[in-house]
Amino acid sequence: MIAVAMVLVGLGSACFLLRAVLGPSLADRVVAVDGFIVTIVSLIVLNAARTETDWFLGVALVVSFVGFVGTLAGARFVERRGG
Amino acid sequence: MDVVVGILAIVGGALVLLAGVGVLRFEDLYSRMHAATKAPTLGALLIGLAGVIALDSGRPKLALAVVIIFVTAPVASHMVGRAAYRAEGIDVRLEAGDALADLVDGGDADPGGPP
Numbered sequence: 001m002i003a004v005a006m007v008l009v010g011l012g013s014a015c016f017l018l019r020a021v022l023g024p025s026l027a028d029r030v031v032a033v034d035g036f037i038v039t040i041v042s043l044i045v046l047n048a049a050r051t052e053t054d055w056f057l058g059v060a061l062v063v064s065f066v067g068f069v070g071t072l073a074g075a076r077f078v079e080r081r082g083g
Numbered sequence: 084m085d086v087v088v089g090i091l092a093i094v095g096g097a098l099v100l101l102a103g104v105g106v107l108r109f110e111d112l113y114s115r116m117h118a119a120t121k122a123p124t125l126g127a128l129l130i131g132l133a134g135v136i137a138l139d140s141g142r143p144k145l146a147l148a149v150v151i152i153f154v155t156a157p158v159a160s161h162m163v164g165r166a167a168y169r170a171e172g173i174d175v176r177l178e179a180g181d182a183l184a185d186l187v188d189g190g191d192a193d194p195g196g197p198p
Contacts, residue, residue, distance in 0.1 A: 002088065004089075005096035008097055008099065009099045009100065009126075012101075012102060013099075013103065014103070015107040016103050016106055019106045019107050019115070027167040027170070031112070031119050032106055034159055034163075035102060035123050038126075038156075039099055041127060041149075042123075042126065042130045045127075045131055048138060048141070048145070049134040049138060052138060054138055054145075057148065060148040064148050065151060068155040072158075075166040079166035
């Protein structure tokens with residue numbers, strides 16, 4: 001059942017990535033990449049639950065931090081440079 | 084316990100997929116932010132809950148990662164929304180009226196309740 005959830009999250013991840021490629025304005029891309037990083041963390045957690053190993057969870061921690069900081073930097077950039 | 088973990092994981096995955104479809108199909112930036120902020124946060128929370136139940140070790144790290152997403156998603160969304168309001172050239176639709184315009188441009192406009 002966790003594999004089914006991983007497929008669902010992977011499809012959602014593809015949607016976010018497609019919006020990040022298409023997105024007409026820079027702010028759309030920032031929003032899409034923020035959601036994409038949430039899906040990456042979800043996939044790491046699901047894979048850890050599926051294989052019942054915990055050594056990969058530090059990556060989820062770091063990726064969530066980096067995603068937050070990257071979104072803030074993108075927002076500042078949009079604010080200065082424009083869409 | 085496997086059934087509980089599976090149900091939580093599938094509901095969380097479905098929420099993330101719905102958010103992806105919303106981000107792909109909605110029309111303007113604020114609608115996309117509406118889809119991209121709330122549903123993946125709840126989905127990540129449910130998936131983290133499933134992981135906490137399923138795993139025997141490493142629970143603090145997992146819980147901290149999910150709590151970071153849960154706390155920082157509103158802050159990031161607020162920053163992006165404010166930047167998109169202030170930046171020029173972004174196509175946003177404000178059919179219901181722009182309540183922020185008086186406060187931003189006027190300075191001493193009446194900040195009271197809705198008219």
